[in-house]
Amino acid sequence: MNRVLIKDVDKYISQKITVSGWVETLRDQKKMQFIVLRDHTGKLQLTNMKADDEKSRLISACSLESCITVTGIAVSAPNVKLGQKELLVEEVSVENFAEPLLPLAIADNTDDVSIDHRMDWRYLDLRKRDRLLIFQVQTTAEMAMREYWINNGYVELHSPKLMGHASESGSELFSLDYFDRKAYLAQSPQFYKQMAMSAGFDKVFEIGSVFRAEPSFTSRHATEFVSIDMEISWIKSHHDVMDEEEAWIRYFLQKIKDRHADEIKEVFGQEVEIPEGRFPRIPLAEVISILDTEMGYKVPQKQKGDLDPEGERLICEYTKKKYNCDFCFVIDYPIAARPFYHMRHEDNNNLTKSFDLLWKGLELTTGAQREHRVEILQKQILEKGMTLPPIQFYIDFFKYGAPPHGGLGFGLSRMLMKLLNLPSIKEVTYLFRGPNRLTP
Numbered sequence: 001m002n003r004v005l006i007k008d009v010d011k012y013i014s015q016k017i018t019v020s021g022w023v024e025t026l027r028d029q030k031k032m033q034f035i036v037l038r039d040h041t042g043k044l045q046l047t048n049m050k051a052d053d054e055k056s057r058l059i060s061a062c063s064l065e066s067c068i069t070v071t072g073i074a075v076s077a078p079n080v081k082l083g084q085k086e087l088l089v090e091e092v093s094v095e096n097f098a099e100p101l102l103p104l105a106i107a108d109n110t111d112d113v114s115i116d117h118r119m120d121w122r123y124l125d126l127r128k129r130d131r132l133l134i135f136q137v138q139t140t141a142e143m144a145m146r147e148y149w150i151n152n153g154y155v156e157l158h159s160p161k162l163m164g165h166a167s168e169s170g171s172e173l174f175s176l177d178y179f180d181r182k183a184y185l186a187q188s189p190q191f192y193k194q195m196a197m198s199a200g201f202d203k204v205f206e207i208g209s210v211f212r213a214e215p216s217f218t219s220r221h222a223t224e225f226v227s228i229d230m231e232i233s234w235i236k237s238h239h240d241v242m243d244e245e246e247a248w249i250r251y252f253l254q255k256i257k258d259r260h261a262d263e264i265k266e267v268f269g270q271e272v273e274i275p276e277g278r279f280p281r282i283p284l285a286e287v288i289s290i291l292d293t294e295m296g297y298k299v300p301q302k303q304k305g306d307l308d309p310e311g312e313r314l315i316c317e318y319t320k321k322k323y324n325c326d327f328c329f330v331i332d333y334p335i336a337a338r339p340f341y342h343m344r345h346e347d348n349n350n351l352t353k354s355f356d357l358l359w360k361g362l363e364l365t366t367g368a369q370r371e372h373r374v375e376i377l378q379k380q381i382l383e384k385g386m387t388l389p390p391i392q393f394y395i396d397f398f399k400y401g402a403p404p405h406g407g408l409g410f411g412l413s414r415m416l417m418k419l420l421n422l423p424s425i426k427e428v429t430y431l432f433r434g435p436n437r438l439t440p
Helices: 006-012 054-061 115-120 129-151 190-198 238-268 284-293 309-323 374-383 389-396 412-419
Strands: 016-028 032-039 042-049 067-076 085-096 175-178 181-185 203-211 224-233 281-283 327-331 348-352 354-359 362-369 405-411
Touching: 006 016, 006 032, 006 042, 006 085, 016 042, 016 054, 016 085, 032 054, 032 067, 042 054, 054 085, 129 203, 129 238, 129 412, 190 203, 190 224, 190 389, 190 405, 224 238, 224 412, 238 327, 238 354, 238 362, 238 405, 281 284, 284 309, 284 327, 309 327, 309 354, 309 362, 362 412, 374 389, 405 412
Parallel strands: 042 085, 281 327
Antiparallel strands: 016 032, 016 067, 032 042, 067 085, 175 181, 203 224, 224 405, 327 354, 354 362, 362 405
């Protein structure tokens, strides 16, 4: 008999069906046995009239979180709080007994241990309903992102993750032996997105892992994470890239709202809000002035033309109050805070045509118009104290006709963390990698 998902049991009232799942609770009474069975779609009460038979003994022997398959009659049960239905057990098969002492509490969805302990037992931690919902939302988000891109003429890339050079900053590279030389794990698909622009692909995207050798222990950092990247050609400025990102964000947030809004509200207490109007776009120099004069906060000098986390939080608080928008673009960063390939303003060579997108106090995106003119690109590389030979292959991308272009990198886990109001990207990463974690 084919397995029926618990969410579909209502369709089979008065019929014999088979369900499978995990034993969440067991009440083994003198005359009756009750099991709450859980699969990925819901929970169902199983009821058995206890007798001196193999079926009853097998149920009595079940430990919590054992995997079982049960066949019985689905009946309507108005007095059963769990969906007003139950299954009257006829046959039980134990697929796998769970050890009786669980390292995590699962049934009540409580987190009474540290997050690191939960990460040690991540596969058990993920059995909880709210964890599953995180990845259902992630699946919808990525589906909607791809749908937007495909509808708007984008091509998907899968760039290499093994590189013979740095793609961003040499200080954040993981190195490894690669036959007779050193290789590095990719920090970004940046160079290869730009290569696609010179190849004439016009618009590209990629969803893939990137690696940063940062010894950071914050709630927003990981050594391996999923980066979502876009690049588009024939732009006039970085504002064209921001326009595209706004439309893309509205699209995938609407899809998440359509499919998951009620459950997100029930489980996480969060509303999925779709931003209206243009996101505020404020030059960094103006942001720093606003923080100082209106918020009473001075950005630390060590930031060198960037915002610290507190500055990001406060400027989002300011723009929410002034513009009623949770999103805020901070634009026009100084050259000291940006990589060599960001284009500079014609009227101020110390500023780049760049932006960060902040959402609810957290940076989601870094983007810019790229420099596509070979002679200017070479000059900017040298100004950054770099040499040309190691990245000559990259410079060559622009020697035979390269269109004006720009793009962005977007943090998937940061978006999910803010969407669901969770305290750390560990919560929304399937298997987190940080300076102290390489397992499971």
